[in-house]
Every structure is written in structure tokens, then in C-alpha cells.
Amino acid sequence: MNGFIIKKYQKMASTNTFLKENAHNFSDRTVIVADIQTGGRGRLGKTFHSEDKGGLYMSVLLKGYDAPQELTVRAAVCVHRAIEKAFGLSCAVKWVNDIYYNGKKLCGILCERTGDGSIICGIGVNVHERDFPDEIKDIACSIGDYVDDADKDRLLEAILADMDKALSDDFKEIMAYYKAKCFVIGMKVRVLVGLDDYEALVLDIADDGNLIVMKDDGTAASLNSGEIVLKLK
Numbered sequence: 001m002n003g004f005i006i007k008k009y010q011k012m013a014s015t016n017t018f019l020k021e022n023a024h025n026f027s028d029r030t031v032i033v034a035d036i037q038t039g040g041r042g043r044l045g046k047t048f049h050s051e052d053k054g055g056l057y058m059s060v061l062l063k064g065y066d067a068p069q070e071l072t073v074r075a076a077v078c079v080h081r082a083i084e085k086a087f088g089l090s091c092a093v094k095w096v097n098d099i100y101y102n103g104k105k106l107c108g109i110l111c112e113r114t115g116d117g118s119i120i121c122g123i124g125v126n127v128h129e130r131d132f133p134d135e136i137k138d139i140a141c142s143i144g145d146y147v148d149d150a151d152k153d154r155l156l157e158a159i160l161a162d163m164d165k166a167l168s169d170d171f172k173e174i175m176a177y178y179k180a181k182c183f184v185i186g187m188k189v190r191v192l193v194g195l196d197d198y199e200a201l202v203l204d205i206a207d208d209g210n211l212i213v214m215k216d217d218g219t220a221a222s223l224n225s226g227e228i229v230l231k232l233k
């Protein structure tokens with residue numbers, strides 16, 4: 001499908017790590033899918049809960065692609081559109097590339113360079129998990145919570161059917177979609193970047209995907225990495 005070569009495995013530590021270590025053995029657009037990950041990785045060194053068969057855990061190898069920040073935005077748009085097309089759920093995007101539904105996280109995306117000019121785009125979607133571990137049970141949800149026929153293969157197909165377009169569409173159009181779905185604009189958040197930890201108001205998302213925030217002292221900052229934590233009040 002669109003030149004994507006799908007390779008399915010029952011179990012591995014992490015599809016991103018596997019592709020990173022074996023990229024030289026695989027062609028461009030190889031997609032590694034695992035039923036279970038025993039060491040799923042998230043952004044900023046975090047773990048990603050993926051020992052449950054109910055999730056879609058996949059990594060796409062993009063050889064000769066060297067625009068990680070752009071890819072992060074393109075991937076979020078791709079998954080957002082795919083979930084909507086496959087299941088009719090209209091989700092929201094939390095900067096930088098988490099997909100949320102009903103205020104809870106449904107999907108995380110981790111784009112990493114291989115060191116030889118390629119990028120691995122790792123996508124983890126909670127499709128029909130039922131029992132999340134205590135530490136995330138209040139902040140995570142799965143498609144199956146809202147849809148009767150949540151099916152991993154249907155989602156995989158929808159993601160790959162959209163990805164070709166998401167990778168090649170004019171970035172301005174991708175950015176416009178991303179901004180329209182990103183719910184953090186106008187919200188008060190906690191910003192975690194390196195050792196910095198401060199509260200700020202999200203003003204906008206710049207054309208390159210940077211988050212523009214205003215700190216409590218009135219100064220503005222433009223973030224191209226890091227994390228924001230939503231403040232409920």
C-alpha cells in the first residue's frame with residue numbers, strides 16, 4: 001500500500017529501537033508492527049505502556065528524510081485523520097504530537113533520527129485496551145471506549161493510506177489542519193524544557209510547529225521541544 005512494506009511481529013522491546021538498530025537491513029517505508037512491546041519508549045525518555053495486545057504499536061522507516069520537526073506535525077495530522085476516517089472519532093491534538101479524545105490521551109508519537117539521515121516515526125495508539133496501569137488510568141483512553149468495532153488492522157490501513165499524502169502535502173496546509181485541531185492554544189500550561197519548569201499561557205503555534213508561550217513575567221518563548229502539562233484550573 002503506497003509503497004509501505006508491513007512486517008508484523010508478536011513481541012519485541014520497542015519497534016522504534018528495533019528499526020533504529022536494523023535500519024540498514026530494511027528498505028525505505030518499511031513498517032514494523034508489534035502486538036506487544038516489552039520496552040515501549042515515549043518522548044523525553046519516558047516509557048510507553050504497550051504490553052497490552054489492544055494497542056497498535058508501529059514504526060515507519062523513512063530513509064533520506066531529514067526534517068524531524070516537520071515530520072512530527074505531519075505524523076500527528078496523519079493519525080488524527082486516520083482515526084477520524086476509520087472510526088468517525090474527531091480527536092484533538094496536544095502539542096507536540098499527542099492525540100487526545102475526551103480529555104484523555106489516545107495516542108503518542110515518537111520520531112527519531114537514525115544517524116544516517118533517516119527518520120523513524122513511531123506511533124502508539126490505544127485501540128481496545130481495557131485495563132490501563134494505575135499511573136495512567138485517569139489520563140489515558142482507547143478508541144474501544146467509544147467505538148464498538150475498534151480494530152487495529154483497520155487503523156493501520158487508514159494510517160498508511162493517509163501517510164503518503166501527509167508526507168507530501170504542502171506543509172502550510174498540514175500546519176493549518178494541525179493548528180485547527182490543537183486544543184492547547186489559549187490554555188494555561190506548565191512548561192517543561194530541559195531543566196526549566198515554569199507556567200505559561202499558550203499564545204500560538206508558529207509556522208514551523210514551534211509553540212509560542214507567554215511566561216508569567218510577560219516574556220515570550222518559542223519552544224521546539226519539551227513538554228507541556230495541562231493545568232486543569
Ligand code: BTN
Nearest residue numbers: 014016041042043108109122124
Ligand atoms: C509518547 O507518548 O511520548 C510517544 C509514544 C510513542 C510510542 C510508540 S509505540 C511504537 C513505537 N515504539 C516505541 O517504543 N515507541 C513508539
